[in-house]
Amino acid sequence: MAPLIRSKLFLPGSRPELFAKGVAGAADALSFDLEDAVPEEVKAAARRHVAEFVQSDAARGAGKLVIVRVNALGTPHFVDDIKALAVPGVDLINLPKAESADEVRAAAAAIAHMESADASALAGLLVNIESAKGLRHASQIAAAHPRVRGLQLGLGDLFEPLGIDRYDPANVHAAMFALRLAAGEAGVWCLDGARADVADETGYLAEARMARSLGFIGKTCIHPKQVALANAAFALAADEVELAMRVVAAAREAAAQGRAAFVVDGRMIDPPFLRRAEAILAAAGER
Structure with a gap:
């Protein structure tokens, strides 16, 4: 069964002052980022901040799903990220920029090798689909390993290099539909990605409702004010x-x-x- 993730609040790992606010908020899941939101020179510090917080009493007692987006497989930071974050308290490791089933299997093997002996450290994988190649292989990626729980759509990375209008609803619907079918084939759930235009609450809500109509379970929030919109869009009437x-x-x-x-x-x-x-x-x- 899919977890309750109507809203997933994005928290840069380099901003530990935001962590407690995230725990106190209404988001169903907290997504701590070590990848794109963290400058190269502070990645090690961000990793320490996140590792300390996810194992704290505050995080464990919050009743929220904890997700950590690590740096991509093949980067200099991937192994250190997994070593620090494949620990009790992390429910899902978010793997970015995956383009093949082999990459997912390699990531899963790395997690198995480095995670704690504590059985509660068995984190699942939330795999980001952020490229044309990744979308083409999405069903194989989703079925690549039992750790894969769901797929997440990254429209900025997917659309911008191709010159596709990120805010055209027809384009967004096409990508969502393709990803949902791929996830359905593999028997995993789908989570919608971020919408960068924080001021456009009407657009965010419309996009969240579109995602729900296509069987997605929730949407990413990059600002706390988006949490209520996501919760409303994915609430059962x-x-x-x-x-x-x-x-x-x-x-x-x-x-x-x-x-x-x-x-x-x-x-x-x-x-x-x-x-x-x-x-x-x-x-x-x-x-």
């Missing part, structure tokens, strides 16, 4: 849960009568729709 309850109840009645297809509110329901209703109720804590 009461009527959605009520319909799912009616579908499941009708399915039980139909099964007792030996029928696999039935009608609820004028709509034919068969197994794919029933599975969706069951997933909604599971997410709502009703099953």
Whole structure:
């Protein structure tokens, strides 16, 4: 089952003064960054700040999913990042710029080699898809290793080198749709990436709703004020849960009568729709 990550708040590892604020906020997940948001000359210090905080009582008692974006495989910092952060307290290691299944397997092997002997240190992988090649191989990347829990879309890195308009909804929809199908093929979940225009709350909310309509579980926030927007966009509406309850109840009645297809509110329901209703109720804590 997908975790609850309606909102994932981005926290640069070089800004430890923001960590406690993130813990106190409403984001479901905290994403500590050691990669693009951290200048080269302070990467070692950022690594220490994050490693200390994720193992602190404050972080462990917050009840939030903890994600750490490490530097890419092949960079001088990857091994040190994994050595410091494959520890209890880190739920997901976010692997950036992956372009092949082999890279994911190499990253997973590195994590297995360096992580703590403590069983609670078994971090999953959240893999970023940020290039045309990565998107083309996304289904293989998602299925590359059991540690892979989900895929995350990085539209800035994907679109900018190709001259694709990042803020054209048609372009965004096309990339989201492709990634969601790739994740679905591998049986993992999808998380939407960041939207850099912090002032455009209407645009952020529209993009988050688009992601939800395509089956993404949540969206990245690069500013605390985006957290409420993401939480609202990915919240389950009461009527959605009520319909799912009616579908499941009708399915039980139909099964007792030996029928696999039935009608609820004028709509034919068969197994794919029933599975969706069951997933909604599971997410709502009703099953």
